[in-house]
Amino acid sequence: MASLITCPHCGTRPKEEFSIRGTALSRPHPTASEEDWHAYVYLRENPKGRYQEYWHHAGGCRRFLIVDRDNVTHDVFSVVDAAAIGRLSE
Amino acid sequence: MSLTLYHRHVLEDYLAGSEAKANPNHLAVIRRPAIFSVLAHRGHEASVKETLTSTDGALLRDCAPGEWLLVSTASGAAVVENLLGEIAGASLADQSDGRVLLRICGPNVRKILAKCVAVDLHPDAFSIGSSANMLCCHVTANLARSGADAFEIIVPRSFAGSVFEEVMEMGREFALTAAFAEG
Numbered sequence: 001m002a003s004l005i006t007c008p009h010c011g012t013r014p015k016e017e018f019s020i021r022g023t024a025l026s027r028p029h030p031t032a033s034e035e036d037w038h039a040y041v042y043l044r045e046n047p048k049g050r051y052q053e054y055w056h057h058a059g060g061c062r063r064f065l066i067v068d069r070d071n072v073t074h075d076v077f078s079v080v081d082a083a084a085i086g087r088l089s090e
Numbered sequence: 091m092s093l094t095l096y097h098r099h100v101l102e103d104y105l106a107g108s109e110a111k112a113n114p115n116h117l118a119v120i121r122r123p124a125i126f127s128v129l130a131h132r133g134h135e136a137s138v139k140e141t142l143t144s145t146d147g148a149l150l151r152d153c154a155p156g157e158w159l160l161v162s163t164a165s166g167a168a169v170v171e172n173l174l175g176e177i178a179g180a181s182l183a184d185q186s187d188g189r190v191l192l193r194i195c196g197p198n199v200r201k202i203l204a205k206c207v208a209v210d211l212h213p214d215a216f217s218i219g220s221s222a223n224m225l226c227c228h229v230t231a232n233l234a235r236s237g238a239d240a241f242e243i244i245v246p247r248s249f250a251g252s253v254f255e256e257v258m259e260m261g262r263e264f265a266l267t268a269a270f271a272e273g
Contacts, residue, residue, distance in 0.1 A: 009155055010222055014208040017225050059225040061154035081155075 005067060006079055010060040017059030024052040024066045024082070048072055054082060097122065099270065100190060100250050108268055115196030115264045117257060118271035123191040124148075124167040125244065126174070127183045130156040134179025141177055148173075151221040151232050151244065159232055159244060161191065163273035190250035193271065194257065195240035198264040203241060205260040207233060211241075227256035 003015040023044055028036040048071065055067045064082040069075060101119050130138035135156040142150050142160060148170060151159040160182075162170050167186040174182060194202070200211050206227050210216065221234030229252065232244040245253045258266060 010224070011209070013224070016208070059230050060223045061157075062223070063154055 003074055003076075005055065005065075005076060007057050007060060007063075007065060008079060008081055009063060010057065013057070013060060017057060018055045018065075019058045021054040021056050021064070024054050050077070055079075100247050101254055101270075104251055104254055105268060105270060110269065111267070112269060113196070113265045113267040115198050115202065115261055115266045116194070117254075117261070117266055117268040118193040118195075119254075119268065120163055120191040120193060121270050121272055122166065123186065123189075123273070124160075124162040124165060124170040125185045125189045125191065126160040126167075126170060127153075127185045128158045128160055128177070129181050131179045131181070132156075138177060138180040141180075145173065149234075149236075151234050153223050153232060159185070159189075161242075161244070163191070188247050189244050190247055192243040192245070192250075192254065192257070193236070193240065194243065194261075194266075195237065196264070196266070197239060198261075199239050199241060202257070202261045202264060202266060203233075206257060209233070211235070213238070227253045229253050 004012050005015055005018060006012045025040055028040050050068070050070050052066055052068050055065045057063055057065060065079050066082050066085060067079050068077040070077070099119065099121055105119065128138065128142060138156075139150075139158070142158060145160065147164045148160050148162040151161060153159055160170070160174070165173075167184050171184060203211055207224050209222065209224050216235050218235050218237060221232060223230060223232050225231070226233060226243055226245065229245055229249040231253065234242045236242050243253070254268070258268060
């Protein structure tokens with residue numbers, strides 16, 4: 001069964017149209033300590049359960065999305081454009 | 091030494107020797123469409139879309155938020171470029187030689203496309219004039235519904251051969267034919 005992701009721009013699409021770009025972490029401040037940058041670049045939680053990831057809709061609108069999903073049950077809780085989140089925090 | 095350059099379509103070899111008579115399910119390869127990619131600058135999305143929608147003789151295809159393809163089969167790329175001129179708050183690029191326009195129509199068109207794309211193309215879900223980017227035969231393409239049972243597929247030029255062969259393969263059980271069309 002195909003996993004279906006509802007892109008906010010394109011509608012419901014199969015997972016084959018997307019490429020998963022890893023955990024949605026917030027980028028540290030440029031002057032943050034080396035430990036913070038090391039954690040941001042290399043360290044991942046890899047949880048079993050609910051997880052927020054960047055998904056790139058490569059086969060569609062080519063936008064970066066943040067997919068909030070459960071990697072055990074495959075439930076998708078929300079899909080939002082990453083730019084929308086970024087603009088909120090600006 | 092003078093050199094005469096002829097326009098040669100990328101699907102020329104694929105279509106050589108194909109049947110001349112079109113069946114009800116038919117794939118037309120448009121020989122020289124004008125295709126422009128338009129990107130709206132941030133904050134200008136609505137005004138650019140309004141300008142593009144009111145452009146005569148050109149059809150607008152949705153790609154992404156603030157990104158469209160402008161397609162014209164009536165006039166050449168140079169004519170469309172003059173017509174568009176400078177759009178305030180947008181950047182455009184001529185993609186006419188970089189994209190291939192395929193027009194597929196017929197009573198079984200949805201059954202054929204169901205094997206190519208993973209998007210609901212039911213008449214109620216995908217109305218006439220709708221368009222979107224999607225994977226078509228593993229290639230990112232723009233698919234638009236141009237009529238009751240007619241769709242237009244825009245694919246990157248270098249992938250056109252592969253998409254064409256796969257669409258023809260999927261249409262074989264419905265006797266899909268293919269030929270060039272002028273527009």
